[in-house]
Amino acid sequence: MSAILDNAALRGASPASALELTEQTEGSALRTSAASAASLPRVPAFDETEIDQLFAAPRTSALWGVGFAAALAWAAFGALTLRWPNKAVGFSDWAFTDELGVFALAVAALLAVLSVAGRATPPLLRLREALTGAGPWLVAIAVALSAWEILTAKTGSLPTPFFAPPQALIEVYTEDWRRLGDSAANTLKLLGLGFGFGAIAGFLIGVSIGWSRAIGYWVHPVLRVLGPVPATALLPLTFYFFPSSYSAAAFLIALSTAFPVAVLTWSGVAGVNKSYYDVARTLGASEAFLVLRVAIPAALPNVFVGLFMGLGASFSVLVTAEMMGVKSGLGWYLTWAQGWASYVNMYAALIVMALLFSGVITLLFTVRDRALAWQKGTVKW
DSSP states (O other): OOHHHHHHHTTTHHHHHHHHHHHHHHHHHHHHHHHHHHHHHOOOOHHHHHHHHHHHHHOOOOOOOOHHHHHHHHHHHHHHHHHHHOBBBOOOOTTTHHHHHHHHHHHHHHHHHHHHHHHSSSHHHHHHHHTTTTTHHHHHHHHHHHHHHHIIIIIOOOOOTTTTOOOHHHHHHHHHHHHHHHHHHHHHHHHHHHHHHHHHHHHHHHHHHHHHHHHHHHHHHHHHHHTTSOOGGHHHHHHHHHHHHHHHHHHHHHHHHHHHHHHHHHHHTSSSSSSHHHHHHHHTHHHHHHIIIIHHHEEEEEEEEHHHHHHHHHHHHHHHHHTTSSSSSSSHHHHHHHHTOOOOOOOOHHHHHEEEEHHHHHHHHHHHHHGGGGGGTTOOO
């Protein structure tokens, strides 16, 4: 508008006529804009329900194909277990054969319902979504159990007593669960005692030699000489010096854990970026603050790597110590079952041991994820 008034003033027109000219120009511009807007294609209006449908999550498919294949595999396993007669060993037959077949058919029925009508109710839908990732494993487990059953109970291709069918494990778990449970509890107790002391000692040693050159001068050579020595090689010596085999086993587990934790913690503390210390000192940080709030948090990824390595080493030392000296635990149970030539009990103990140690590692992963949640943007794991 000001530009039009200035142009009118240059031409010698009066302000009133210039104002009239401005109003005419703006009116024509508004009419042109309205006409242009009317000529544009109209966007259809959406109500709230249609918008929610547009942004809704994709619907689950009606048929879960892998789940249906798993249902067929488990049904086949249940059918061959129930309908194919066992090959009798001596004067006895394998117990819990019917129970195993009924259990397999129940699993098949559940998988069939989830694969066909899993979207019917929210509980079934949540269970189906939880099992979706494990679908191929459900098929593989059923096929493996079927082959195991055929080679042992049905045809006897694998000789007894070295090999037994799956239902023999059920018999062990139902009849010897008390001894197995006590052995598992004692193993966990000994593992927690030795691993806990070893982790604390290794962490303190690693922080000390990573921070102080004076401490590293004396401790580092000892780690280099004694650290690579397998802890199981010191079994006779520790059994002599310690008052009991239990305390000797706890010491060996702690020793096997402390070495990797100390080395990895030392590496993490020594590898902290020096600029972190400079910034903290500029802000007036003390030596204790630098260690507790700068060095240790920055070294935590290495510390957890050391803990994982120490945990794996402690498993082997634990089982060896229980087999050779400690009169309790899953290692002792393996030796006891071997002495009685009860290989089924050995297999049952091995399965319990695998599940137990896998659960401990999973627990350590959970602790690691919680402790390093603030570093997930920079640390890859």
